[in-house]
Amino acid sequence: MHVIQQTFSVPYSYEVFFTTHLFDSGNPLLKNYLESQAANNLSKRLLVIADEGLIKHHPNLPAQIRHYCASVSGFELAGDILVIPGGEAVKNDMPLFYSLVDAIDQYSIDRHSFVIGIGGGAVLDLVGFAAAVSHRGVRHIRIPSTVLSQNDSGVGVKNGINYKGKKNFLGSFAPPAAVFNDAHLLTTLDPKDWRAGIAEAVKVALIKDAPFFEWLEANATALAHGDLPLMQELVYRCAALHMAHIGGAGDPFESGSSRPLDFGHWSAHKLEQLSNFDLRHGEAVSIGMAVDSVYASLLGWLDQASALRIVKLLQQLQLPVYHPLMENKDGVPSPVIKGLEEFREHLGGRLTICLLKGIGVAAEVHVMDLTLLDKAVETVRSLS
Known part of the structure; x- marks a missing residue:
């Protein structure tokens, strides 16, 4: 040979x-x-x-x-x-x-x-x-x-x-x-597009930078109402974290199955499609982060107070945290659940979902408990 x-x-x-x-x-x-x-x-x-x-x-x-x-x-x-x-x-x-x-x-x-x-x-x-x-x-x-x-x-x-x-x-x-x-x-920008873009800053803060999350909490009202100097700082900090991940994770072209920058995205991609893209990407990511944060708390990974802080911040930023498409109806699973299989297929390997063990601390799971996920959706619906 x-x-x-x-x-x-x-x-x-x-x-x-x-x-x-x-x-x-x-x-x-x-x-x-x-x-x-x-x-x-x-x-x-x-x-x-x-x-x-x-x-x-x-x-x-x-x-x-x-x-x-x-x-x-x-x-x-x-x-x-x-x-x-x-x-x-x-x-x-x-x-x-x-x-x-x-x-x-x-x-x-x-x-x-x-x-x-x-x-x-x-x-x-x-x-x-x-x-x-x-x-x-x-x-x-x-x-x-x-x-x-x-x-x-x-x-x-x-x-x-x-x-x-x-x-x-x-x-x-x-x-x-x-x-x-x-x-x-x-x-x-349309105010909705302005606010939708903030969702990705919340995402990267949650998985990588707890002080940035605290900064977002402190400035949420001003950011939601169009403060440009604050937005410039947000854009810079978020872009810097994103760039550091691309160069520092050792897998810039995603040859593996790990995609921590996609926290909240497995459902977001499906929500966008099912809503005929009436939901902006950032709005769908906001909903996905809210559900996944509550799910992590039900799993025992994230403390309940932190999950509630996350949902509250998203609401202060005037971002949605819930959509009826997430619900099971008459015993029929939400069509969003199909997003799990599509996400696995898109990754080209086993299912890998980014969740939180703390604000600024990300971890991965390879199985989602659909019963707990239903409960998380119901919890978020009650909070919204």
Whole structure:
């Protein structure tokens, strides 16, 4: 028998920048970054794809982008800025996905050029996936425009779209070349989107950082009512924890079955789908965290007082903690329960659910007691 084995590693490095008014002519941050990436004596292209919802609130942004990019040496805009719909529905739109791949082809976006996605998490997921599968991967830059994408999804290494009702079934691990968080883009968010993004900060605090959880408790009312300086601190702290996990967990591409950053998500993904995405991702995660926290207390892992603190914080942030879809009805199990099997399948191994043993202390289980889970749902319903 003959065997040839090859082992190699590929280093990845990218930066997350925090700024405001990114495309203001007096802000050199993006210009300096791009010019540092320019190829000698070659003019390369920037394909900009923007979220329609963002453009509605910032109608002058396309003109600002064109003016700003005209001053960048070594790069030129590739045609018009592509404005596409936002929201989870775009991740179910295969013709839209193919149109982005066609645009990358049409404008000759090569590996020295950049695809720049500007918008919420769904748009960034879609744009990142289109970039990842074109030419086996062209560089993409993310400019997240929501709290959720600035503090969580937009700073990670994953991209994806939905398939046959399964969230992120098609996707890739393709780190961005860089991320630029512009706080000004948050100022026009719908209040529900503003608050929904805070759910991921609660999540990462619960599994990694008890003092951050206490900070959220102390500032919950101001955060829920739109305090921008506090939100900027929240985004930074949350993004820092997220980035530290990606680099420090030793499994950035999730080759194992452990995903602690998905606390509260096994039910959230299913809730989003079953509600026809009327529930925002952060709202569904809030419900998932409330149920899983109470479940952990019924399991004897988390003390009851801590579980109640968690539910209370979510309520102070004006986030939902319960939805009727979680209930069993007439002896028929909640359709959300199917999310457990889909979550196991998505992980590619045995079921692994992140729960809490304390605020800031995460642990894993591989079996969920459905009787206790029903009781947790009922408890949360009574609290809501």
